[in-house]
Amino acid sequence: MNDLKQAYRDFVDNKPDLQTVVYYEKLKTYSQLIVDRDSSDPGVAKVMPVAVDKNHVSICKPDSRDDQVFLGLVRHIGVVLAELASTTADGEEQFASIDFSIPSDRDRRELLAKMIDANRENEYSIANEYQNHFAQNYYKLGLMTSARTNHDRILSDVEQRFYTNIYLKLICRGADDSTVQTALQTDVIDPICQKYADIPSLTGLTVLQALYFLTEQCRVRWDAE
Template sequence: MPIPIDADHINICKPSDRNSLIYTSIRHRLRKLAPAACSSDPSGRGEFADDNLDEPSPGDRRDLMSKMVAAGREHQYDFANDSQSKFARPFLRTGLKTSISTVYKNLLADIEQRFQNLIFHPLICSGADEATVAAAIQTEIVDPLSQKYASDNATAKTIMNALYFLTERCHIRWDKP
């Protein structure tokens, strides 16, 4: 999906860091194009081990409540905390041993990529209101991914639970940097 970027050739060719829109988009695309490369690593972690969406990010280490308050969404904290817990329990229970963990990780990667490219950078960083962000989450993340993962029994609720799981694990932020 082409995304317009306000950058020159140098900035596009050499992203500033691993959290930049360009880097995350390219990383996600490479993961889809080269799944064999991920499984050929003898360590078993794959060439894209830095993704580790199941582990807390070393970046923004605020707790979930602090993140929700900073984004003006403190009224959603109870829902967000309950949702991320509902996603975390079966995800962490399956660990890395089953094929379902691959589905979970692919789902998390899709959510993170869509959130960064379609919600965070264009809307949240631009100061969009909560209703606009909520509508975009529904149309750009929840609806398409619940369709994509329907054969794996992922519902709209699963997608939202995973979104808050990524927030808790510091891979997604809801407030402007």
């Protein structure tokens, strides 16, 4: 529960215009109050949980269009839609986050084919092991957790650093493997570890695992086009 609340607060922090409405039940379900006021409070500034005469089941199933929860949600959605229409009219852009769990259409070759084409066939076994390890942990995190947010940020940074410092500058210009390996350490692994030093579990190995995961997800290639 705390992890979910933190993830929502992180989400809200990145969207200052987002409005949050919270309801919680006053009636018990099978002699137990499932979600009280404290449990319902997401800890978002200026948000006051609203108590309703419902239990844990009926609160999510409005009895009619005159129901307090139904009316409150309709009013809230109306405000959001009006603001969205105004934002769209003003021509403001919204940037969508990347879903790293979905393979890109950029390069749909299998991991082994990518390693072979880059003359890195000897790395396939460890590359596959690393990407599998990262993927297993990544998919266990769910969609709305602070840990998943951290992983997405790390993946985004690894991809950007690899593309600009390794792929474009070195691989596409025919740099030898020794040069690529040195730059991989100094321009990708070390900066990422330093940036996320507050995450004790993040190591250079984690960055390599993330890099091979990105290769498997068709976001990174090791040979020039």
